[in-house]
Amino acid sequence: MDIHLRDLRYFVAVAEELSFTRAASNRLFIAQPTLSKQIRQLELTLRVALFERDRRTVTLTPAGSALLPRARALLEQWGTTERELVGTAGRSTLTVGFQTRIGRGLIPMVTARLERLHPEWKLLFRQVSWADPTAGLASGEVDVAVAWLPFPAGAEFSWKAVASEQRWVALPAGHRLADRAVIPFDELTDEPFIALPASAGPLREFWLATDQRSTPARVAAEAATADETFEAVASGLGVVLLSEGNVAIYQRPDVVCRPVSGLPPSELAVAWRTRDDRDAVRVFAEACVRCLCDAPAS
Template identity: 60%
Template sequence: MDAHLRDLRYFVAVAEELSFTRAAERLFVSQPALSKQIKQLEEQLRVRLLDRDRRTVSLTAAGRALLPAAREMLGAWDEAQRAVSDAAAREASVLTVGMSTSVGRGLLADVRERFTERRPTWSIRFRQVNWEDPTAGLADGDVDVAFVWLPIPRQETFNVQVVAEEPRWVAFRDDHPLAGRDTVAFEELLDEPFLALPDDAGPLRDFWLATDERGGRPVRVGATVSNADETFAAIEDGSGVVLMASGNAAIYRRPGIAAVPVTGLSPSRLAVAWRADDHRSAIRDLLCTLLPDGRAACETAPVRK
């Protein structure tokens, strides 16, 4: 039976990290799912690829033999995917931009207008991605560029540029005891149940729960939410409160929900992210409409079709 590329990708991640925990984080999968796929690959090949105990993971002789071949096969497949994507993009003349929340702030209209000026025959397609994927589709290759909230898992593997830095606010039902306040200190929220992003969101989940700023106090999770609609439904039914960027507090203002600035927290950062190995000129043109340092370059560069 032939091994699936997914199984080889999982194997390479574990072999490079020598840790099922870090490999699972890198792949955006659960550790049990990763272990299951590695076991399935070993059964298919009828060899043991990894020696593992509670503390360490190491490659067997068979695993060491498979690793370079697996890397070569995955590299060839990734290159084939890029070639196909480039061909499809040239034919369709479309760039896909991912996001997990409404971006607002005038960014989308500005990007569309400026990009159209640069490439009159091209168009931008915006895609909403749930919070299970904090990279908004970028990690899986479903989008070309993404608006993301930092931090994201494996952030160092992407190019990331911050486009907005904003204080964090808290949203709760308008009958909450703190709803009438001008500001709320974060210490006043420590015992509140919080709405949490899915576990797969990793460090971004922790950021919106402000786990690093609780002084060791545990988080009370009232509910897990995957998108904005689920968030506001959970607020309305009293499941918990939620932190959000000040710009999103304005975007999502609605009856029955109050939002108040929170003091004592570091600011949130909205960024545009793209794959480090994506050097298409259309990506560069899109980015220079977003980034202050790139706009002058766009103005002097030739218009592309």
Template identity: 50%
Template structure:
């Protein structure tokens, strides 16, 4: 029995998220469509992959046996696709990012790289928060600037560690403070990253520093979308100190939040990346 890659991605996402709701959000499909696809796969396989209960999905023994195989197949395909794309465009380096990087990191890195490899072109690619690897996982980026933490298996080098600030509407009652202790923000509605962002979503909600779960007012897949929702008064959001200058706009105020662990920006590639050019670009990024 053959399974399509899309079906395997659906199965893995459902297994990792444990609910159809979270898996559907991660995959950008509707819940009914995902449930239908999972049921169809089970019928074709001849056995159930999940036990479905009021608390969500639990893998059956058959599903537990199939999950590591499905992950391996997808990883092999993604790696093969990346290698094939590199062969089709042998002198193109795609740099992924989740937000504007700024901090005078990209320009000198590109200049150093092109001085060493003048025949190569460098493309910059903005990737939504639904892919916390900024295109490395599916092979659409060769190297990436990513915010940590990430659940993916990546080779990373931390470039910058910065305090976390809070973005809030200028008319917010706390906006006049020089700094805002996090305990004053515990009951504020937050704009969250999508569930597919994994541990990065929890980091920007400061889940580890809360005595109770956050109030989620909305979700957003890009930095500009997050800040538009904040400016509109839908919710507030944490961001790195360096991004407060990059994303200034009318109606938005940013203030430091003391005592939260800092945000870390890293440059990353796949751990099995064989090309010397990719690794050279990483050495070219100097904070």
């Protein structure tokens, strides 16, 4: 039988939370039906029930109780193994998660600094769906992430803001507001919006500007990636807020972007797992801050 580390991470999260909902939304940042499906598959593979479920409670079965300390130990052993292999490998990879194209001159500068200080490392970039607001950190898919705030709260993640940018709006070409130089947010509140998936949580609400509304946003559609979002806008389904720095990156003839007044700015951050103390992670994070914040060299 083949058991993946991801399945063990999912099992441990549910076992520690004793709630599929909390494990999915607070620990793993995936949809709850997806988590339930993965746990059922793990139980089928192991041929044992790991949880007793009813409408209100989740408890471990004897088999689940027996597996929990072993699963924790296996995950810890693998983490130790990964760290040790980094020290012995001739060249190691630091995987960077992102959800919108990074741009801003960040990657050439960070790559050059990492090459200078740690030539044994190379960077690999992986685009992650908006459905995961940690941009792949929670699942272990990436080592560091360049992500938008608000970032999920919790001691397991650390982050530093590296850029603050005004929020703009993307409109379909020919929209009634497309000729305006600046658009007050009050004139957008009744527009249909393209939203991030519900699992994005506070990040979805930020890009809908929920805190600045007196009534809930009209959500016309959801999109899992930036490319899907702008395709929906171009098709006339709705409008979407975006950061000023992404305006040039996602420029296309069938979409018009304009600055929006009446909103606090967006913030871009570099994030990592708090317990990941590898020097390459520190160098990457510090290089992001130096590049976009113009921080002095230490």
